[in-house]
Amino acid sequence: MLDFAIFAITFLLILSSRQACGIPGLAPTEEKDGNLQDIVNKGSLHEFLVNLHEKFGPVASFWFGRRLVVSLGSLDLLKQHINPNKTSDPFQMMLKSLLGYQSGVIGEATESHIQKKLYENGINKSLQSNFNVIVKLSEELLSKWSSIPQSQHVPLCQYMLGFAMKSVTQTAMGSIFEDDQEVLRFRKNHDTIWSEIGKGFLDGSIERSPTRKKQYENALLEMETILKKAIKERRGKNPGRHVFMDSLLQGNLSDKQVLEDCMIFSLAGCVITANLCTWAIYFLTTAEGVQEKLYKEVTQVLGKGPITMEKMEQLSYCRQILCETVRTASLTPISARLQELEGRIDQHVIPKETLVLYALGVVLQDITAWPSAYRFNPERFEEQTAKQNLTLLGFSGSQECPELRFAYMVATILLSVLVRKLHLLPVKGQVMETKYELVTSPKEEAWITLSKRN
Structure with a gap:
C-alpha cells in the first residue's frame, strides 16, 4: 500500500528523530529517504512489510526518511498494543493527510469524537433511508447481466465500480446523481484522484510530471466544486430522502468539515464497496x-417476498462470506496508530509519538491465526475465535470502519439479488494477480461468466 507512506511522512514531520530503541529491523538504505526505495522496489508497502516480518519477526522497524516506524505483524502483538487515541478512524486519517486536509486529523479529542460519531451515524441513517435505492440499483444490474449471453465474458471490476459509485453518490449526496452524466463526471475525477493518491506522491513521479500533477489538482478542484454545489443545495432545506450529507449539515459542522x-x-466508500463486491x-x-449454500440461505430467508433490511x-x-472475502483479499492491508504515550510490546519499548503500523495484510494471512490461510473458507467464521480476531483487526463489530459497514450492507443486498437469479461462473484459465494499495484490488480486469437459474 504505497498510498500510506505520504500519510506517515506527514505525521512524522512533526516529530523529533528517534533512535531504533533496540527493535529489530532495517537500517536506513539512504540517509535522506530511509527505506523509501526499498518500499518502492517491493511494489507496495504491504509487500515490503511481508518481507520485513519474514526477516525480522512479528515486531520490526524501518525508516521513512529520517523517522523510525514500528510495524506489528501478529495478533498477539496487536492485542498487547494499547493506544489511548481511540477517537479517530485511522483509514480516514490516512486519506485526510493524503488529500492535504487537516481538520480532525490532529485536534481536540472531544471534538474529534463528536465528529466521528456524527460521521458514523450519518452513514447508518443514510443506509436506512436509501435502502430501497440500493435494492433498485442492484436489480438494474441484475437486469443488465440477465441479458448477457452465457458465453460472453463480463468485466467484473468495471461493473462493480459503476455500481458502487451510483450507490455511494446517491446515498451521500442525493438524487442529483440519478443522472448518469453526473455519475460519469464524478467517476472521471474520482479515478484521477485515486490513481495518484500515494504512489505518485511516494515515488515522486507526480512531481516530475507537471501534466499529471495538473490533472490531479484539476480533478480534486472539480470534485470539491461538485460537493460544494451539493452542500449549497441541501443546506437548510428538506429535500426528502435523507442522505449522508444531511447528517453532517444537521451537526453544525463548518462547510469545510462537511x-x-x-x-x-465518497472516495473511500466507492473504492471499498467496489472491491468488496468484486472480490466476493x-x-x-x-x-x-459456497455459492450454492448462499443461494439456499437467500431463498430460505427471502422466499418470494421483497428485500428488506431486517x-x-x-x-x-x-456475512461469513463477506468477512472471509475481507480476510482472503486483505481488503485494507495496513492501518496505523500514533503512539501518544510511551508503550511496550513484549520486551520492546515504543517511544512516545512513534507511528505504529498494523500490518493487517500480514496478520490476515498468518497460518497460526487462520488455518489454511490462503484458502477461501467462509465456514471458518462459524467459530467465535475467528469472529473475535476479525473484530480485533477492525473489520467487524464496533471497531469496523464506517465505510466498510456501508460496503457490507451494499454487498449483501447485491449478492442476494444476483444469486437468486444467476449462477456466477469463472473464466477458465484466468490467473488473478493482486494490487496492494490503500484498498486491495485485482491488478487487471477480473472476468466472469453468467448463466440463469431455472
Whole structure:
C-alpha cells in the first residue's frame, strides 16, 4: 500500500528523530529517504512489510526518511498494543493527510469524537433511508447481466465500480446523481484522484510530471466544486430522502468539515464497496459449493417476498462470506496508530509519538491465526475465535470502519439479488494477480461468466 507512506511522512514531520530503541529491523538504505526505495522496489508497502516480518519477526522497524516506524505483524502483538487515541478512524486519517486536509486529523479529542460519531451515524441513517435505492440499483444490474449471453465474458471490476459509485453518490449526496452524466463526471475525477493518491506522491513521479500533477489538482478542484454545489443545495432545506450529507449539515459542522467528510466517504466508500463486491463475486465463482449454500440461505430467508433490511441482517452465511472475502483479499492491508504515550510490546519499548503500523495484510494471512490461510473458507467464521480476531483487526463489530459497514450492507443486498437469479461462473484459465494499495484490488480486469437459474 504505497498510498500510506505520504500519510506517515506527514505525521512524522512533526516529530523529533528517534533512535531504533533496540527493535529489530532495517537500517536506513539512504540517509535522506530511509527505506523509501526499498518500499518502492517491493511494489507496495504491504509487500515490503511481508518481507520485513519474514526477516525480522512479528515486531520490526524501518525508516521513512529520517523517522523510525514500528510495524506489528501478529495478533498477539496487536492485542498487547494499547493506544489511548481511540477517537479517530485511522483509514480516514490516512486519506485526510493524503488529500492535504487537516481538520480532525490532529485536534481536540472531544471534538474529534463528536465528529466521528456524527460521521458514523450519518452513514447508518443514510443506509436506512436509501435502502430501497440500493435494492433498485442492484436489480438494474441484475437486469443488465440477465441479458448477457452465457458465453460472453463480463468485466467484473468495471461493473462493480459503476455500481458502487451510483450507490455511494446517491446515498451521500442525493438524487442529483440519478443522472448518469453526473455519475460519469464524478467517476472521471474520482479515478484521477485515486490513481495518484500515494504512489505518485511516494515515488515522486507526480512531481516530475507537471501534466499529471495538473490533472490531479484539476480533478480534486472539480470534485470539491461538485460537493460544494451539493452542500449549497441541501443546506437548510428538506429535500426528502435523507442522505449522508444531511447528517453532517444537521451537526453544525463548518462547510469545510462537511466538504472534507463527504470527500472521504465518497472516495473511500466507492473504492471499498467496489472491491468488496468484486472480490466476493470473484471468490464465489471459484467456490461453487459456497455459492450454492448462499443461494439456499437467500431463498430460505427471502422466499418470494421483497428485500428488506431486517431480512438482510438475517443472512448470516452471507456475512461469513463477506468477512472471509475481507480476510482472503486483505481488503485494507495496513492501518496505523500514533503512539501518544510511551508503550511496550513484549520486551520492546515504543517511544512516545512513534507511528505504529498494523500490518493487517500480514496478520490476515498468518497460518497460526487462520488455518489454511490462503484458502477461501467462509465456514471458518462459524467459530467465535475467528469472529473475535476479525473484530480485533477492525473489520467487524464496533471497531469496523464506517465505510466498510456501508460496503457490507451494499454487498449483501447485491449478492442476494444476483444469486437468486444467476449462477456466477469463472473464466477458465484466468490467473488473478493482486494490487496492494490503500484498498486491495485485482491488478487487471477480473472476468466472469453468467448463466440463469431455472
